[in-house]
Amino acid sequence: MTVYLIRRLMQSALVVLAMTVILFLGVYAIGDPIEILISPDADQIERERAIAALGLDRPLWEQYFTFLGNALQGDLGRSFVFNEPALKLILQKMPATLELALAATVFAIILGLPLGLIAGLKPDAIYSRVIMATSILGFSLPTFWVGLMLIMVFAVQLGWLPSTGRGPTAEFLGVQWSFLTTDGLRYLIMPALNLSLFKISLVIRLTRAGVRETVLMDYVKFARAKGLSPNRVIFVHVLKNILIPVVTVTALEFGSTIAFSVVTESIFAWPGMGKLIIDSIYVLDRPVIVAYLMIIVFMFIILNFTVDVLYSVLDPRVRLQDQKA
Amino acid sequence: MSEQPTIEVRNLRTHFFTKAGVVKAVDDVSFSVGKGRILGLVGESGSGKSVTGFSIMGLVDPPGRVAGGEILFQGRDLAKLSEEEMRKIRGARIAMIFQDPMMTLNPVLRIDTQMIETVLAHDKVSEAEARKRARAALVQVGIPSPDERLKAYPHQFSGGMRQRVAIAIALLHKPELIIADEPTTALDVTIQGQILFEVQKLCRESGTSLIWITHDLSVVAGLADEICVMYASRIVEKGTVDEVLDHPLHPYTRGLIGSVPSRNVRGRPLAQIPGMTPSLLNLPPGCAFRARCPRASEACLVEPEMTAPLPNREVRCFHPHLETVAA
Numbered sequence A: 001m002t003v004y005l006i007r008r009l010m011q012s013a014l015v016v017l018a019m020t021v022i023l024f025l026g027v028y029a030i031g032d033p034i035e036i037l038i039s040p041d042a043d044q045i046e047r048e049r050a051i052a053a054l055g056l057d058r059p060l061w062e063q064y065f066t067f068l069g070n071a072l073q074g075d076l077g078r079s080f081v082f083n084e085p086a087l088k089l090i091l092q093k094m095p096a097t098l099e100l101a102l103a104a105t106v107f108a109i110i111l112g113l114p115l116g117l118i119a120g121l122k123p124d125a126i127y128s129r130v131i132m133a134t135s136i137l138g139f140s141l142p143t144f145w146v147g148l149m150l151i152m153v154f155a156v157q158l159g160w161l162p163s164t165g166r167g168p169t170a171e172f173l174g175v176q177w178s179f180l181t182t183d184g185l186r187y188l189i190m191p192a193l194n195l196s197l198f199k200i201s202l203v204i205r206l207t208r209a210g211v212r213e214t215v216l217m218d219y220v221k222f223a224r225a226k227g228l229s230p231n232r233v234i235f236v237h238v239l240k241n242i243l244i245p246v247v248t249v250t251a252l253e254f255g256s257t258i259a260f261s262v263v264t265e266s267i268f269a270w271p272g273m274g275k276l277i278i279d280s281i282y283v284l285d286r287p288v289i290v291a292y293l294m295i296i297v298f299m300f301i302i303l304n305f306t307v308d309v310l311y312s313v314l315d316p317r318v319r320l321q322d323q324k325a
Numbered sequence B: 001m002s003e004q005p006t007i008e009v010r011n012l013r014t015h016f017f018t019k020a021g022v023v024k025a026v027d028d029v030s031f032s033v034g035k036g037r038i039l040g041l042v043g044e045s046g047s048g049k050s051v052t053g054f055s056i057m058g059l060v061d062p063p064g065r066v067a068g069g070e071i072l073f074q075g076r077d078l079a080k081l082s083e084e085e086m087r088k089i090r091g092a093r094i095a096m097i098f099q100d101p102m103m104t105l106n107p108v109l110r111i112d113t114q115m116i117e118t119v120l121a122h123d124k125v126s127e128a129e130a131r132k133r134a135r136a137a138l139v140q141v142g143i144p145s146p147d148e149r150l151k152a153y154p155h156q157f158s159g160g161m162r163q164r165v166a167i168a169i170a171l172l173h174k175p176e177l178i179i180a181d182e183p184t185t186a187l188d189v190t191i192q193g194q195i196l197f198e199v200q201k202l203c204r205e206s207g208t209s210l211i212w213i214t215h216d217l218s219v220v221a222g223l224a225d226e227i228c229v230m231y232a233s234r235i236v237e238k239g240t241v242d243e244v245l246d247h248p249l250h251p252y253t254r255g256l257i258g259s260v261p262s263r264n265v266r267g268r269p270l271a272q273i274p275g276m277t278p279s280l281l282n283l284p285p286g287c288a289f290r291a292r293c294p295r296a297s298e299a300c301l302v303e304p305e306m307t308a309p310l311p312n313r314e315v316r317c318f319h320p321h322l323e324t325v326a327a
Ligand SMILES: Nc1ncnc2c1ncn2[C@@H]1O[C@H](COP(=O)(O)OP(=O)(O)OP(=O)(O)O)[C@@H](O)[C@H]1O
Pocket: B016, B018, B023, B024, B025, B043, B044, B045, B046, B047, B048, B049, B050, B051, B052, B062, B063, B064, B215, B280
């Protein structure tokens, strides 16, 4: 297991390094921040001073190594716009996005798992067909449209839920969270539901497919032949087996949920990283864009790692192979 | 014969109502097994042996269901019981061992979990007591270092060991009836022999009745008291092991015996029954074995009934091999 962990860590480091190059070049290739940041009527001297101050006059490779050296010390550059460390800016916004993505994941599990279970156990029943048809909608309706519809119905028409912002927050572990206040929770519901729509559908389909496959297995029939109660058969023998793919995919999906939150955050004016990155792209605030993308890369790497560990906790067969490795 | 049999199946019909039509997987099957007796249920693949076993257990999955007949377990008709009443019997009074030991144990649960839950499903005892019983059952089927093995997962066992665990689970509640569905087919011959021997011993010691399902006559020869030969959902021949093997009446049984290596003269090619098992979906009228039968005649275009041409022998055939008995 230790050898395996070390190998994984080295692979991850390489991935991060490769990503820094790609990101740096990719972001460099788009647009010219000077055009946006400096007023068109500024004179040549003023322009050059600004360019030098931002370090944009040096050769590309030098800029990269400066960036890399700084990055290793946790400095991903200063925002052109806010003149603050880019990392700090993003980390400030991160809890809001994490909270949103976590809430969406919780929704996906608490709604998707039971619905998928029902649809898998009684695939021919009317309600199962309704569940599956709805899940297709969840896959295919665009997030922004559903977001707007949610606002139309629950905020504008019914006036039940607030439609913009995060609402009141409370501090926990030095960070502000919405879900800790009743009112904040009301602000969280709609954006989280909107963001989780795709994931709910995904969990429903995964669970249903898993259940349908698992109930046909000999070990499920054997469990029944032992005289176990139907609940024990479903919630221990079937569920424990389908949890493996469901947990894996949900955890892996967490990264894309954060990436997708860009849309939801824009619609609901949720003050998270997604909204910040959209604003930064508009003004070509390169350090913030690069820092955001680096953080996303890190997140994916950490997620993959966690999933591997979780997997071995859930599946004893994997555990044994790791011991051998 | 005044004693009530452990299980008596009367005119059992189990049908699968598929989109392509009704599959009569078990059709008019009757047999009984007395206390401590061993019945061998023999037939080719697809003849309905497993479905017969699952019908007794009440484990036929949709689109299948028991469409008729009686399954009298100590006089009680199992087909009429509620699901919860049936659950109480399953695993406690009737246990079943499956064909493929690699598939019968849940891969993500430890052996102790899978054994203890079986104890607790029927008896209100402490977990410690349940563990003690699980351990004792492992010892009984000859599994070394049971404490260690209890904490292991199925994939850490060989096929033979897994089947022993499955047998140990079947023995946990000392059932009156065990249905063993080809439990040794997937194992190699030495282990097969060991397990056969042990199961036989356990049944004799505890007076447990046993239905041993197999497609291999040689397995049944040394094990069973009686034999039922199944062909295309029906029982075609019934009798004691010695009589059926020494003087088979049905042409199909004769074919089966001809294809067992040990009963052949050395060097002679293995006799095969020509042809294939017919599809159950559209069985032609008359005897289902007709297309493969060397004795078939005009008379066989009508469905033969079960007859008893000799005392204690039953056969479903218009032209049984009575001459071998006389000889
Ligand atoms: N779920 C099902 N749907 C439709 N038909 C089925 C189903 N299960 C079993 N059958 C039918 O029942 C027949 C008998 O099956 P069964 O499993 O009892 O055979 P078997 O004698 O146990 O064969 P084997 O030696 O291969 O285990 C099969 O031919 C099959 O057509």
